[in-house]
Amino acid sequence: MKRKAGDQPVLAVSAIAARRRAQQNATVSARSSVSKPISASEGEPPLKRSKPSLADDLPSYPAVKSKIEVVIRNPKRQSNRSQSTIAASIEEQTRSTDDDKSGILVEDDGGVTSSESSDEIEVSGRENYENFLLSKGAISNKDVLYKTNDTICIRLREKTTITVLGQYDLWIKRGVVSIFGAKLPPSTQIYRVYAPSTHSLPVIKTVAGVDGYAEIEISSCRNGLPYLRHVSDLYRRIWSGKQASSGNSLTTSSGRSFSIVKNQNFLHSSSEDPFKRHLRPLHFDKQWSMAIKALSSRGAQLRVMTCGPKGSGKSTFNKYLVNHLLSQIPPQNDKASSSDGVAYIDLDPGQPEFSPPGEVYLAHLRRPVLGPSFSHPVLVSPDDGSIVKSHHIGATSPKYDPNHYVLCVMDLLNRYRVLLQSYPLCPVVINYPGWIFGQGLEIATWFIRSLDLSDVVYMSVQGPEEVIFPLREAASEAGVPVTALPSQPTEYATRSSAQLRSMQVLSYFHVLQNDANIPFWSDLPIQHHRTMSVSYSGENPGIFGIMVTGFHHEPDRLQDLLDGSLVGVVAVEDSDALPKSSDTATATVDTHHHKYAANRSDPDQDAPMNDADSAIASSSPHPLITQVPHTNLPYLFIGSGTCHPLDPASSYSLGLALVRSIDIQSQTIHLITPIPPKSLHSALARGHRIILVRGNLDNPNWALSEQYFAARAAQRKVRERRAEVKAESDDSELLREYEDKIRRSAERSDEGRAVDDRGQAGSEEAKAEKREVMEGNETWTGWRV
Structure with missing residues (x-):
């Protein structure tokens, strides 16, 4: 029996398994009955024989449920070659899962549901699954001192290792414990650890x-980060979850935010994960440990730059080194003091550690870093550290404007020298991006010669020779030793670089900064976030100008370039630092040329409108700023061809913003940004001018799909609650009352989440404080929070 073309296709695993059995039975029948006539299709040559379809359904052979997750996006495009490849790779799995009735495991609000509720399920098989030993030594019941619904206190023998999945607060009560390179002594300090499955644990x-023995306490934490799965599938199945079966349960019914298996034993191996993820512990090569000890011994004299190919482990090595420097017990020979912290200069705009993509910065770190980059997209607490200065590159790679990149790096080095005046025992760790070929190699060798480094670490022992030889030659000229270490690439990466970048910027826009200096994430879709309305014209505009860097463009299309894009919010310390004479004539001629071309292409525009535009342009606050026709957007253009970036010596970045809309009638731009209002107010109060920079950052596709994922999450939640009520009672009247209660609760939640452009959220005291700030300083009138 064949399916019609309009019917839904069956699972590829079931169809292939059924077809294989049918062929095997047909072969056995042919051997036992030689006199059986051969059909016409069997007598055809192999190339002309009609091949069975994936949609064939043989009712005599039941479908076999497999633990392999399969995506069928367009069955009509599945080639015969891909069919044979899938069949060969899953043959062993289909035989071993005949009696399996559990289906596919998908995390859903901490539980496990059917895979039908997910739209995208990746192909994963056991043939690529490798079991890693996560813990060394078992934790018996007598080692558990006490436990609650959210907390467990255990004793660890010396040289015993355990690995915990999820997010948790770690308190060292007795002994000394090491984690991610940091040696933590007993104290009252609580360390928050983020251990998702996207990275090594x-x-x-x-x-x-x-x-x-050492004694530690592990407690659950509730900060909203796992709930970002409600607005993005990139955050699904990366934290701890519970399995509905009574097997090796990762968590108890208490719903801890970290993973503990049955009988209070921690994860002993990755095979105990019910989701069969590629969990792997974070183990370092012995050469890494020796190099970190040698570098740490330099103390305050350490000025190391780490470079190497992409995905070689530069960020992991730097994080391990920073943690080791921040937790030396006691400081070795008084060469360095953890109280002075560690300076971290991140020169990788594609995968930054403490900022959104497109930024290079100088950070002053005070506490160990115990989590991936999307767990700290900004430094919220001053106890953890602060961003001394940041520059907006406007792209995920410095290759688009190497000259501006070098100027930014030199300015950050100058700020580090200023930082040394207050913290003389503060070493510096420099993270160079994976751009080490061509012009990137030339810049790296120039940095080695001119940055007065103490060490250079290259994360590869396999070369290539055309890279390592110029690095060693430049280091030899500068008298700097070069240490080559073996790279540790991840063989089972569950997220690509672009996906991790999307997770980073999504986490950046959803993090909430509060007076308690504790990061908290909101799972509200981005369109429900607080909006800042900024005037761009009038007597006191909130925006001095708008720049477009990195590519050629037409100024009359400025509104289209801005709407729905990510822009950098840059503050200029002194508007007089902008060029006035050398490039003004060229910029004016180019601008008027574009305006003239725009006027000719618009048949509805008449001469009086041109006169008005000329009057507006002549009254602009700066010779390089002209108003775009129709919108009056302040267009800032420097140089010729493509727009030159701002001078790093007189500017700095405040962060990123998403342009929600542009209101031409009121001459305002509506921005969604996590930048604290006090930071903007502080910059304006000092007389700094705000400029929006539109660069080459990735399109915010994550923002377009958040409402869809939020609606799916709400539907799943309603179905779960309805199932719970049905399981407890069959009373239809009670069920209707419960559904009405859910509906009213959802309506109240929507009303609370629907924040308008005036930012009517938070307590009355907070809103009164914001009004006082806006009314107390005239320079803040251009921004309405």
């Missing part, structure tokens, strides 16, 4: 104990 190890 940090290992907790007892370094020294009292009577051979």
Whole structure:
């Protein structure tokens, strides 16, 4: 029986398995009955024989449920070659899962549901699954000192290692424990650890104990980060979850935010994960450990730059080194003091550690970093550290404007020298991007010669020779030793670089900064976030100008370039630093040329409108700023051809913003940004001018799909609650009352989440404080929060 063309296709696993069995039975029948006539289709040559379709359904052979997750996006495009490849790769799995009735495991609000609720399920098979030993030594019941619904306190023997999945607060009560390169002594300090499955899991190890034991307490934390799965599938199935079956349960019914298996034993191996993810512990090569100890011994004299190919482990090595420097017990020979912190200069705009993509910055770190980059897109607490200065590159690679990139790096080095005046024992770690070929190699060798480094670390022992030889030659000229370490690429990466970048910027826009200096994430779709209305014309505009860098463009299309895009919010310390004479004539001629071309292409525009535009342009606040026709947007153009970026010596970046809309009638731009209002007010109060920079950052596709994922999450939640009510009672009247209650609760939630452009959210005291700030300083009138 064949399916019609309009019917839905069956699972590829079921169809292939059924077809294979049918062919095997047909072969056995042919051998046992030689006199059986051969059909016409069997007598055809192999190339002309009609091949069975994936949609064939053989009712005599039941479908086999498999633990392999399959995506069928367009069955008509599945080639015969791909069919044979899939069949060969899953043959062993289909035989071993005949009696399996569990289906596909998909995390859903901390639980496991059917795969039918997910639109995108990736192909994953056991043939690519590798089991990693996550913990060394079992934790018995007598090692558990006490436990609650959210907390567990255990004793660890010396040299015992455990690995915990999820997010948790770690308190060292006795002994010394190491995690991610940081050696943590007993204290009242709480360390928050983020351990998702997208990265290698940090290992907790007892370094020294009292009577051979260390005592630690692990507690659940609720900060909203796991709930970002409600607005993006990139955050699904990366934290701890619970399995509905009674097997090796990762969590108890208490719903801890970290993963503990049955009988209080921690994850012993990755095979105990019910989702069969590629969990792997964070283990370092012995050469890495020796190099980190040698570098740490330099103390305050350490000025190291780490470079290497993409995906070689530069960020992991730098994080391990920073944690080791921040937790030296005691400081070695008084060469460095953890109280002075560590300076971290991140020169990788594609994968930054403490900022959104498109930025290079100088950070002053005070506490160990125990999580991936999307767990700290900004430094919220001053106790953790702060961003000393940041520059907006406007792209994920410095290759688009190497000259501006070099100027930004030199300015950050100058700011580090200023930082040394207040913290003389502060070492610096420099993270160079994976751009080490061509012009990127030339810039790296120039940095080695001119930055007065103490060490250079190259994350590869396999070359290539055309890269390592110029680096060693430049280091030899500068008298700087070069250490080549083996790279540790991830073989089972579950997220690509572009996906991790999307997770980083999504986390950046959803993080909430509060007076308690504790990061918290909101799972509201981006369109429900607070909007800032900024005037761009009038007596006191909030925006001095708008720049477009990195590509050629037409100024009359400025509104189209801005609407729905990511822009950098840059503050200029002194508007007089902008060029006035050398490039003004060229910029004016080019601008009027574009305006003239726009006027000729618009038959509805008449001469009086041109006169008005000329009057507006002549009254602009700066010779390089002209108003775009129709919109009056302040267009800032420097140089010729493409627009030159701002001078890093007189400007700095405040962060990113998403342009929600442009209101031409009121001459305002509506921005969504996590930049604290006090930061904007501080910049304006000092007389700094705000400029929006439109660069070459990735399109915010994540923002367009958040409402869709939020609606799916709400539907799943309603179905779960309805199922719970049905399981508890069959009373239809009670069910209707419960559904009405859910509906009213959802309506109240929508009313609370629907924040208008005036920012009517938060307490009355907070809103009164914001009004006082806006009314107390005239320079703040251009911004309405």
